[in-house]
Amino acid sequence: MPEGHTLHRLALDLGAAFGGDLTWSSSPQGRFAEGAARIGPRVMEGAEAYGKQLFVRFAGLEEQVRVHLGLIGGLAIHSGLPEPGAVGDLDARPVVGQVRWRLESVRAWADLRGATVCTLITPDEKAAYLAKLGPDPLRDDADPERAWRRINRSRVTIGALLMDQGVLAGVGNVYRAEVLFRHNLDPFLEGRFLRRDEWDAIWGDLVGLMAYGVTHNRIDTVRPEHEPEAMGRAPREDDHGGEVYVYRRTHLPCLVCGTPVRTEVLAGRNLFWCPRCQPRSRRRTPVRG
Template structure:
């Protein structure tokens, strides 16, 4: 499932492509044809993201999208649709094709706000309040490694950022929320506010500090279909880049957790 930086980057790209235009909106697959007809040709004022939710603004209607596990939004010059395209948004120069979304629905502004109110704060949004997440964390006996993946606690953080921010702050992923120190939570939040905009800018996740890059360490670059230089994510049984001990893995909150037992001892 895409992490929050991917959705924010997509929102920027869609805004660049369609804001201030009257794009044609269709449903080649047919499943969204009735709703597509409502916004077809209306003025698009841009796109926004909050966590893993994305929406495009068409006057008084909002096209609300959640990609889920298999959803994709591709942006390319117009060509005949290929595959099961739920929605196509097109100008003479570009076509944005949406396939396989978990959610694709028209909403009013009030309906969308009610939906987003269920989410935790998003480190990529300037209106985010980290104290809202802290109040939920400090009352919970669930592990911080699970809480960071709970979108009602914190919005937009997925498996990669979860593993990497806990490593960078040397925090044990199994420590219960109600045992986490306030300053540790602030360090997590501040680090996400630093890391995630870089992901939006570069369209990939890089989390290693300068002294741990391939160039600085004289090691080969990471080869992984997720891309990016990371400390522990998908590096099970490989040497920790900091201490050399083996990176560990287990399943936590339904996802593979990666961490270093020697480096991550803080609570």
């Protein structure tokens, strides 16, 4: 499932491709036909992300489009002119695959496929939905204190809490494994045992790592001394791209200590960690406040 940085990058790319332009919407697949009919033709005002949610707004329309890509969804943005006089004509830009929502203008078009959610929502519905989400490390309006209050009183493991979108929005399986490794934290430590300085370090690291992901459109979490050139090792080959410490490195040697990386299902996803760099915690006293 795409992590939060991917949605923030898509919001920026949509704004660059369509912002301020007159757009047309359609639903070749048919599942978003009613919503597409309400959208266009209208000027696209902008797009924003919150966690793993994408919101697109249009001039003169109270509702916004809410998109959640889910496990297999993707939004492909293309640039290029259609045949003369064919703006808004799907025949000018052939449909490939099950396109749930097509957005197009004179200079670009975008196709949404495989998304879990693509719907119009009212301002009240959006506000109610966002109220259920935790702070997003990539947003300027994020309040990490909200997440800390949830974590500080929880008996759930920190490895599971980081994946709970109601605690922290936008963090997925890669970032949770990597940030816990980078701070030598036991993924199975209950939230109530986490120290405040550790939470502050996790939050600050996520802000930096995820911002890098937006800029470079990939996840890189290794420090300079552990990059392939510095260690004399081959670059990582994986469809997710980027250099990581433990994610999808089961049984491979830890880049720091050489211990084989382990994996176990936690919160419905495979958790990866190094048993030596992240030893099981013996803490038994909850942190207060």
